[in-house]
Amino acid sequence: MVKAKVWTLKNHFQGFPKASDFELKEVELPKLKDGEVLLASVFLSLDPYMRPYSQKSLKEGDKMMGSQVARIVESKNPTYHIGAFAVANGGWTTHFISDGKDLQLLPTPWPETLPISLALGTIGMPGLTAYFGLFEICRIKSGDILLVNSAAGAVGAVVGQLAKIGGCKVVGCAGSDKKVAYLKQIGFDEAFNYKTVGSLEEALRKASPSGYDCYFDNVGGEFSDIALRQMKKYGRIAVCGAISLYNDEELQKGPYVQVPMIYQELCMEGFIVSRWNNRREEGLKALLKWVVEGKIKYHEDVTEGFENMPAAFMGMLKGDNFGKAILKM
Ligand SMILES: NC(=O)C1=CN([C@@H]2O[C@H](COP(=O)(O)OP(=O)(O)OC[C@H]3O[C@@H](n4cnc5c(N)ncnc54)[C@H](OP(=O)(O)O)[C@@H]3O)[C@@H](O)[C@H]2O)C=CC1
Ligand SMILES: CCCCC/C=C\CC(=O)/C=C/C=C/C=C/[C@@H](O)CCCC(=O)O
DSSP: OEEEEEEEEOSOOOSSOOGGGEEEEEEEEOOOOTTOEEEEEEEEEOOTTHHHHHHHHOOTTSBOOOOEEEEEEEESSTTSOTTOEEEEOOOSBSEEEEOSTTOEEOOSSOOTTSOGGGGGTTTSHHHHHHHHIIIIIIOOOTTOEEEESSTTSTTHHHHHHHHHHTTOEEEEEESSHHHHHHHHHTTOSEEEETTTOSOHHHHHHHHOTTOEEEEEESSOHHHHHHHHTTEEEEEEEEEOOOGGGTTOSSOOOOOOSHHHHHHTTOEEEEOOGGGGGGGHHHHHHHHHHHHHTTSSOOOEEEEEOGGGHHHHHHHHHHTOOSSEEEEEO
């Protein structure tokens, strides 16, 4: 019998999550049935969506949702061999059983020089979000000027580097000087700390006096109200995330978007990365190639120890992570 440790949602969040909202439980896993596999989490992913989606989809007492890179430790499914690694949606747990349907084996061959945790970041769901959001929603062209916020994070850093590969001028912002220095190091043309610039409006104008063709929005809220007013004619806006709103107790009212959208004839589209699940292999192959060629650099923020999962999650929501937030078991 295998005993799994599982983090559960003890109380629905009220505002910013607290340590007491989570509870660690021990669960005895049943014996495997035919077709099933037993997996052990090796790296767990910490993603912003866990905040709004837990509130929307989980009951109190449920396992926290999330994905991991896991190792197959027992198998009654001929497709999955013991010792192989897969990306799974097992939630915040040390061990779990799968019927194999939701498992994605790592792209092969996986280069020895790359950490397999990248399958949760640059060569995983966040990388695919950048890839499809940029090419399918922003529809970048060479010479475009692109703005991305939360730019040093898992999605944003890939967005900026892909846009450079596509021949764009890239402007990014992040919440610390260390993150801003990193953005310059990986090729962003302009970068600034949105927390310390006196006026966001002026900082955006200084970075690109002629305005922006594309805006990849990870933050939403007030930032977007200001950015929207600096879009060029026929600009494209990919509404990817709205992390500045995830901890709000009440929906906020902001300035309305219609005026800049009409005058500038903008195209604004929200999306969820799973829209392109049928093109997952194409995206992962392209991302893996660019990482191997050194055209996409990556940075991971690794916390060790399953017991630290809630703290790492709350830290990521506050911006403590420098790069993709990962927990190592
Ligand atoms: N639509 C989709 O399918 C997907 C959407 N997303 C969205 O993309 C966004 C980025 O995700 P991901 O790259 O994984 O996360 P990050 O690695 O960027 O981590 C989150 C970052 O958000 C920033 N942040 C936190 N609070 C605020 C705030 N109030 N204002 C501005 N920035 C803030 C912090 O960076 P800083 O120090 O710069 O403030 C923090 O480090 C999120 O909104 C997420 O929900 C992600 C995956 C899929
Ligand atoms: C103000 C409320 C806004 C709600 C929108 C919230 C979040 C947007 C977001 O971040 C969405 C992310 C979706 C991610 C989906 C992931 C799954 O497909 C599992 C990924 C598993 C993997 O392949 O790694």
